[in-house]
Each structure stands twice: as C-alpha cells, then as structure tokens.
Amino acid sequence: MKKLRHYCLLIITLLMMANTTQSQDLKAFVIFDKEGKEISYGEMVKSLEGADAVFFGELHNNPIAHWLELEVTHSLFEAKGKDLLLGAEMFERDAQQVLDEYLAGIAKEAYLIKDGKAWDNYATDYSPLVEFAKANGLKFYATNVPRRYASLVAKQGLSALEELDKEVRKNYLPKLPIEVDFSLPSYKNMMAMMGGHGHGMQGAEDMAKNMVAAQAIKDATMGATIAEAIKREKGTFLHYNGSYHSNYKEGTVWYLLQKMPKLTVVNINVVEVNDVNTFDTQNKETADFVIQVTERMTKTY
Template identity: 45%
Template sequence: MKKLFFILYFLIFANVVFSQKQPYVIYKANGKEVSYEKMLKSLQKSNIILFGELHNNPIAHWLQYEVTADLHESKPLILGAEMLEADNQEALNHYLIDSINYKALDTLARLWPNYKTDYAPLVDLAKDKKLEFIATNVPRRYANLVYRKGFEALDSLSDQEKKWVAPLPIIFEPELPTYQNILKMMGEHGSPKLVMAQAIKDATMAHFILKHYQENHTFIHYNGAYHSDKYEGILWYLKQKRDDLNYATISTVSQVNIHELEEENLNKADFIICVDNDMTTTY
C-alpha cells in the first residue's frame, strides 16, 4: 500500500512539475541543458564575460542582473556596456558617485529609450556596490562616419575625439563569418562600409574593456548578442590583444520550443539562454 501511495504521489508531483511552463532554458554550446548554478560556477573562473542580449528581452535583462549580483558575492567586478558611449563616461562617473541624479544623467548622456527599465538596474547596482561601470561603445556619430566614409575618415578626428575610439589604424578582418552574414542579411543594402561600422563598435568596446580590466577581477560586459556570437565580434578583438585571458560568452535566443536548442543556435556562445518566443518584450 505504501509503495502504491509513493508511486501515485510521484506521478502527481511529476505531472505538476513538468506541466509548468518555463520561460527559458539555459544550454551549453553543444546544446546540453545546464543549470543556472553550474553556469554561475563556470563564470566565476572567467576574467572577462561577454553577456549577449536581445535588447528588448526581459529575461536576458533579469539574468544579467542576477548573474552580476551573484558573482559580486564571490569576487570583485568591473561592469561595462555597449549601451553607454565612451564620451559619456564623465557623466556616468558623476552619477556613480552621486554628484548628479538620474534626471541629470539623462540630460548629459545619450541614454537608450529602454535605459530606465533595462539598464538602470545594472548601473544602480554598480552605484550601490561602488563598482566601476565603463561606457565602452564608440560614439554613434563616429560609427555613422565610418559607415559613410570608411575607417580613413577617423584620421580627421581631433586628439580628444580619438580618445573615444579604438586606437588607429583599426585592425579589420572582413571575412569573419558574422561580418559576412551582415552582408547576406542586408542584401543589396549591404556594403563593406556597413561591416566597418560594425567593426568599429566591436573594436572600441574591446579596447575599453581591456583598458579598464584589472587582474583578479571579472569584467562583465553587456552587449547585443550579435557583437559576441560565434566567438567573434568583440571577442575576436579582445583576443588580438590578450589571448591569455579566460573569456566566457553568453548569448540570448528566442524559440517557439525552448526544450531543444535549434541547430542554428548551437555554438553561438559558451552558454545560450533560450527564451520562449511568446515572452513579452520591454519595447
């Protein structure tokens, strides 16, 4: 009788557990499911983490916060993000030391429209914990300049302006598969200069990550997934300068069925957050 009761209890429990809807599943690069705890344990060994997001995905933003807060309990961190541009670092620093408020930061810096919901929690975490937060991205006007005129146009920048861009001349490998894929996706609208505009962002983000990286710290960088997917983009530039560091990459994807990673999403990163396609978005 006890055995029958146990079997019945197990079946009811299993039915409840497995009938619950999951908003996301975390996978390793090879498509094997992995727990949050095991991912976190692996990330603790990294010098630099590139956390690739879908910009409007709330699960990605929530996990960015959770990973950062949990890692902070075990080791010193430095934070940085694509969503803040290098020439806004001074305003960001003033906010972090509480010499200006959010309204002033919003006035002085070119904050993304979804900053308040998606990135302010990370910046405020840095502020509360007294962590550095680095504005890593190239000012968009210079990316637009490259898109129109190529890398050569950067030579005309002033010495001050060049401080907000990766050191010139820019190393460039246009044959990287992710760069070639940009041309394929854009079709007749694609051009070599479009890829250069992507590369100047990747190169500049990598430059400021390494400039502010400190030994015995972990630098967590938040960026659009495409900037680090397939171990290219930012990571390619990082490895040109510091191939000796331990890197980890995270990507975010969206699928109808989250219980098996689709082939196209395999090997995008060390860890892939697979989010239900029906998940609401932040914009």
C-alpha cells in the same frame, strides 16, 4: 458529513497538485551549454567565475534576458566582490564622465539619462544594473564608440576617423588604424545581407564594406575599452551587449583577444524559441552558454 469533508479535501489537494504540475511544465527559459546539454544556473555561474571576461549577449527587448543579466551580476559580485568590473554597449565612451558622476552621487539620474543618451528602455532594463554598481561601489564602463563616429564610418569609411581631432581619437576611439577582418563569418554575413558579396556593382560593395566597418569600429572600441579596464584594474569584466557583438567569440570578443590573447573569455547567447525545452541546434556553439527564452515572452518596448 465527515466522508464528504474528506472527499472535498481530497479533490482540492488533487487540483493543487495538478496546478503545480502544470506550472512546473511552463518554463520561461532553459540554459544549455554550447553542445546543447541542459545545465543549471549554478553550473553556468561556476564557469563564469573562472573567466577574465564574461559577455552577456542579450536580446535588447527581452525582460527575461535583463532579469538574468541582473542575477548573473549579483552572483559574480558574491564571488568577486569589488574585483568585478561592469560595462555596457548601451553607454558610449563620451558618456563616461556623467556616468561616473552619477555613480559618485554628484549628478542626478536625469542628467545621466539626458547627457548619457540612455536608451528608451533604460528605466526598466539597464537602470537596475547601474543602481547595483552604485550601491556596491563598482566601476561601470561606457564602452561603445560615440554613434556619430560610427555614422561617419558608415558614410565615408574608416579613413575618415584619421581626420578627427587628436584628443577625440585619444579619448573615444581605439588605436588607429583598426584591422577589419572581412572574412569573419559575422562580418561576411553582414556583407551578404547588404548585397556586398563581390558580385554586384563596385559602389554597392563599397557601401556594404563601410557598413561592416561601422560595426567593426563599435566592436573595436568596446574591445579596447574592456582591455584597458582589465589591465588597469586587474578585475573580472562583465559586459552587457547584444549577442551579435559576442556570438562565436567574434566582434567585440575578437578585438579584445587581439589585445589580450591569453584572457579566458566566456560568452552567453540569449535566443527566443518556440519550445525552450528542446535545444535549437542552429545555436550550437554560438556561445559557451545558450539561454533559450520562450518567443511568447512580453517585450520591454
């Protein structure tokens, strides 16, 4: 009986070890540097702490990306305290007042969601970031251009912005006119996808340019908002955005650096892959840090 009990305990121990080994092999994400070298979360955070601005390029519907955003926020707060500034493309500049009122405890969350035009996945993915700012007395910036003005540019071009009221231009837009560098790879790719590569009909090319310009007014507005905040508050800015706004340090990062070229900027790119352990070389140098997440991860909406 004693030998049987010993044998049973041995089998249970071996099964537990096997299950532990299998669970260790199953990874939800792996972090790499821009060259494709695997690094730890702590190593990444150490680099982020030395930046003036950090761009977390997320996948909008990926729960691991959102969890890591929150973890990075916690880690940078531990290092920076009240000198940490937060901001997101998910809020437009005309939502700043209700966002401030919510953070100050004046407005209820229902008003923030309605008047702030919160995204459908706000409750699961962005509320934790706002709540962290509220609990710790951090500033949270609504950085994006109001979508009606991006829509206006898409239909009529950038010149249409000059016709807007002076107060509108002052409060919600970057200084006009903005420069759009259509030679930037990200914008060139957009042009090509829309058929506006210079070999089609003039009307199609103009439409494609307007669509790129609509993307550019978002990037320029976010870049200007971040620059204004850093100049005014002298803090480290952590910005949450879709990775297409900050990959290759183009888009929003490009506009920020036009205004403040001496800033130290670090960007993160979250990508979905089949095998998180093997670096996908097509993402090489897209960002200072590439976080590979399994493509089988569940979605938030």
